[in-house]
Amino acid sequence: PNWCPQANCTNTDLCHPCQRRFLIILATGRSASTTLTWMMNELPGVRMAGENNNQLNAIYQMKNNIYNHTSFHRGHGRQTSWGHNFIPEQNFACAAQHAMEAIIPPKLINNRSLEDTESIHDIVGFKTIRFERGETAGHYIRMIDFVKENFPCSRILVNINSNVTRQLVSMQNANFNIPEDSEGAKRHLRSKNRKYKKINGLFKEQGVPLSLIHI
Secondary structure: OOOOOOOOOOOOOOOOOOOOEEEEEEEOOOOOHHHHHHHHHOOOOEEEEOOOOOHHHHHHHHHHHHHOOHHHHHOEOOOOOOOEOOOOOOOOHHHHHHHHHOOOOOOEEOOOEEOOOOOOOOEEEEEEOOOOOOOOOOHHHHHHHHHHHHOOOEEEEEEEEOOHHHHHHHHHHOOOOOOOOHHHHHHHHHHHHHHHHHHHHHOHHHEOOOEEEOO
């Protein structure tokens, strides 16, 4: 309860959305987010994973593929070609959470058996530097709503690098695809930092204090 006191979940026999606790690190590139991730992984009861190619967005798109379809809505509670039984609120949450957990597995012995018994109350987490990326403007606003609904017992840690000059050098050294104009690239990074600060605020109580990395 101390992890997500603000969470509001609709429990049914099909899904208990708040049963699993998550820690999601949203970061900009070259902000020491990998180091932060594996530091969190050392905490008791916390299991973290690194980048996942914006899997949250892939799950978001998978849900929208059917939930946003007009024919699917018309088939609600009916025996028609698109018919289906009543779908409780937040019923998709467990599928979304299991999809993430599938790529954040606990350690196995000989790739078969759990190394140790894991409590359902352990915290599962991951980091991503691609959260705000989408096909349309304001995509990150929809992603925030998606996380709130489908990962209600999660805490969000936003991590940015406040020194954009050194961040740019780090990106260049790591062969990031960035504009050649250094001043333009710095403006882009400052703009992204402002966006992530906004994201941090929009998560409200679900977020933790903004993490600023000075390197």
